[in-house]
Amino acid sequence: MQPQQASPPGYLGQFRILFSKEIAVEFRSRETAVPMAVFAVAALIAFQFSFDLRGGTLNLVAPGVLWVAIIFASLLALGRSFAREVERGSLDGLLASPIDPGALYLAKVAANVLMLLVLEIVIVPLTAVLFNLQLFQPALLLTLVMGNIGIAAVGTILASIAARARAREALLPIMLLPLLVPVIISAVRATGLAIDERPFSEIQPWLGVLGAYDLAFVTLSALIFYVTVER
């Protein structure tokens, strides 16, 4: 062991540094959050004319419309989060530094959760206004956060796999969408119940599924992420 002047940051310190790096890159390039939001708005308009969201089916269809828009838009952020590193060769630099790959993974997940939240800050009020829905429910906020964690947890590790393969734009959604089925089911149900202003006890089982999903995939992915970036 060589003597060290300053002790390197621990896991949490690494996470903090890597997370602020992700935010700084996004803040300077603005290549993720803005295109995501514009895409999601365009998707909402497409859904309106596909399903005619004016009638009595609105409360049934709106949660699905919202989540499909979020998940499709998330593909843009997830794809960029590693493709950008591979294109610029910065991933090799990151991996050459003494960081824990688990901290890198968690920082990317946190950044992607934040991107999704920014997207939702735009799209959820817009959905409420355009379709005259009661979307401002505490249970919905919880559903959005937990859904975001699930999408980001699985999406981030799959994006790191897809970034090195041919046809990565096609490969990411092909791998991600079937794995997200539990998130889609429970987030859409929880959102629907929240819109109908049902008691929290009815929403709870769905939040339980989301919580179990988030916990299982964040833990498993943080543990095995290093194999996707090793040389």
Added chain:
Amino acid sequence: MSLSDRRFSTIDIVGVAAFAVMLIALYLAIVESPSERVQGIHQKIFYVHVPSALVAYVSIGVVAVGSGMYLWKRTHKWDRLAIASAELGVILTTLTLVTGSLWGRPVWGAWWNWSDARLVTTLVMWLVYVAYLMLRSLGERGPATSRAAAVLGLLGFVNVPITYFSVYLWTFLHPLPTLQSSTDRPESAILVPFLVGMAAFTLLYVYLMAMRMRLEESQHELDDLRAAREML
């Protein structure tokens, strides 16, 4: 091992046994087994459907074992186990979905039922392992793709129970009529053809696994030889 000095090996015996037992299973299912009272002749597809489904689930478990062991030990044989089992898993799951659909049409009155957790989970599982094969075919042959596939193999496996539970919960909150089945023949008349079918599909799986893993091994050797020639 070269092909020329191959003798009659254990694998060949398994192959012959798989063929023979499959013929017996088909005979028992088509000729010997009774027609079920309510479903009639349609129920007989279960002698193919259930064994293929069970062996499909086992093969997905084998993919997870191969994936986990590959990431731990990093020996190529575990990777071979995973890829061979994933391919067979996709084929068996396809067979399961098709035979289930063929049964569902006359008995349920519909090819598909979105409220059945097993159906939906099997479809999702099928998609995950189709994605697994796509990842394998789109990536370059080598350890990076093997590691990536192993990660997907593990994620896909963890996803199965969560998917099942969420579809179950979804159905539970939207109940639909379930099928009541009954027979007036002794259970052994159904059990024996079923067990023989199970044996046939298990033998077929073992045989095809061995063949596919041998093919993968040869492919690996060929890759090494090509790489060695490039070096010269």
